[in-house]
Amino acid sequence: MRLILLGPPGAGKGTQAQRLVEKHGIPQLSTGDMLRAAVKAETEVGKRAKAVMDAGELVSDEIVNAIVAERIDQDDCARGFILDGYPRTLVQADAVADMLAERGMFLDVVIELVVDDKALVGRILKRAEEARAAGQPVRKDDNAEVFDERLREYYKKTAPLIGYYYANDLLQQVDGMAAMDDVTAQIEEIIAATLR
Numbered sequence: 653m654r655l656i657l658l659g660p661p662g663a664g665k666g667t668q669a670q671r672l673v674e675k676h677g678i679p680q681l682s683t684g685d686m687l688r689a690a691v692k693a694e695t696e697v698g699k700r701a702k703a704v705m706d707a708g709e710l711v712s713d714e715i716v717n718a719i720v721a722e723r724i725d726q727d728d729c730a731r732g733f734i735l736d737g738y739p740r741t742l743v744q745a746d747a748v749a750d751m752l753a754e755r756g757m758f759l760d761v762v763i764e765l766v767v768d769d770k771a772l773v774g775r776i777l778k779r780a781e782e783a784r785a786a787g788q789p790v791r792k793d794d795n796a797e798v799f800d801e802r803l804r805e806y807y808k809k810t811a812p813l814i815g816y817y818y819a820n821d822l823l824q825q826v827d828g829m830a831a832m833d834d835v836t837a838q839i840e841e842i843i844a845a846t847l848r
């Protein structure tokens with residue numbers, strides 16, 4: 653199974669992706685996590701991405717497409733994967749379609765977490781607060797100022813993917829404002845119906 657979780661920052665993509673990993677035994681491919689690991693390791697990609705990420709803007713399509721192309725060739729992706737935070741632009745959406753086609757693969761479904769924007773900044777601040785309380789590092793972009801820019805980037809560059817996947821008959825929507833377990837249940841229903 654290959655699926656995409658789509659939605660603005662703070663919609664709950666990461667949380668739901670982790671639940672899917674546990675239930676279905678396929679990996680979560682989060683380009684945000686991969687880029688943060690590259691920044692931490694101070695690789696060439698990490699050096700190029702850091703300032704852009706800190707500002708809440710999008711890293712270049714070229715960089716993220718290359719990261720994903722390499723990742724999906726690893727053995728643990730053979731049975732499928734969950735794309736979390738990728739694709740984020742129409743160029744990336746075309747790139748992933750090509751990548752999969754070249755490998756004789758296809759996307760099963762794109763699930764959009766539909767949320768109320770007004771709730772998002774609160775969720776992001778809560779995530780930062782929980783990390784702080786647990787003694788974990790707080791993401792540099794999890795604050796109100798950078799969040800505004802991340803949301804603008806989402807509307808400018810990522811939200812058009814909703815129409816793109818709708819037109820490709822791949823889009824399914826869930827109520828991302830429901831309780832976490834309800835969101836998971838909605839996602840599982842869609843997966844069951846898709847694989848049926």
Ligand code: AMP
Binds near residue numbers: 684705716793802
């Ligand atoms: P995330 O953890 O998904 O919120 O991503 C954190 C940051 O990493 C984003 O604000 C972007 O700067 C960068 N990033 C992650 N995924 C992508 C992507 N698919 N395209 C461009 N930039 C990305």
